[in-house]
Amino acid sequence: MGGICGQMEPRLTLLFDADDLDDLWNELDTLQLLMDQAISHAQGASDNISAKMTGITDSADQVKDAASDLSDAMAGWADENIETVNDVSARISWTMDRMESILDTLDAALERLQESTGLMVDALDEMDTLGDLCQDALGDLRLALE
Numbered sequence: 001m002g003g004i005c006g007q008m009e010p011r012l013t014l015l016f017d018a019d020d021l022d023d024l025w026n027e028l029d030t031l032q033l034l035m036d037q038a039i040s041h042a043q044g045a046s047d048n049i050s051a052k053m054t055g056i057t058d059s060a061d062q063v064k065d066a067a068s069d070l071s072d073a074m075a076g077w078a079d080e081n082i083e084t085v086n087d088v089s090a091r092i093s094w095t096m097d098r099m100e101s102i103l104d105t106l107d108a109a110l111e112r113l114q115e116s117t118g119l120m121v122d123a124l125d126e127m128d129t130l131g132d133l134c135q136d137a138l139g140d141l142r143l144a145l146e
Helices: 017-143
Strands: none
Touching: none
16 A cells, blocks of 8 residues: 555566467557658648749739839829820910910000900991081082072
8 A cells, every 4th residue: 555545556467378469569560660651741732832822923023013113104104194194284374474465465455456446436427427518518519500
C-alpha cells in the first residue's frame, strides 16, 4: 500500500510473443509510410498554394502598375485639356474686353443713325410741304399769267 490517500500501487506485467511484435512492427511500418505520404501531399499542397499566392501577388502588381499608368495618362490628359480650356477662356476674356468698346461705339453710332433718320423724316415732311407750296405757287402764277 502506498501513494496518495492509501491507493494501491498498480503493477502490470505484459508478455508479448514474437508474432505480436512482428505485427506491431508491420503496422508501425505502415503508419510510417502513411505519415510520409501525408507529409509529401502536404508539401505538394503547400507548394501549389505558394505558387498560386505568388501568381496572385504578380497579378496584383500588374493591376497596380496598370492603374498607375492609367492615372498618369488621365492626369496628363487633364493637364493638357485644362491648359486648352484656360487658353480658350483667356481668348474669350480678351475678346470680351475688346468687344465692350466696340459695342459702345456701335451703340453711339446707332443712336446717331436714329437721330439722322428722324431728321431725314422731318426733312422729307418739309420737302412735302415745300412741294405743296410750290404747286400752290405755280397755280397762282398760272392764274396770274392768264
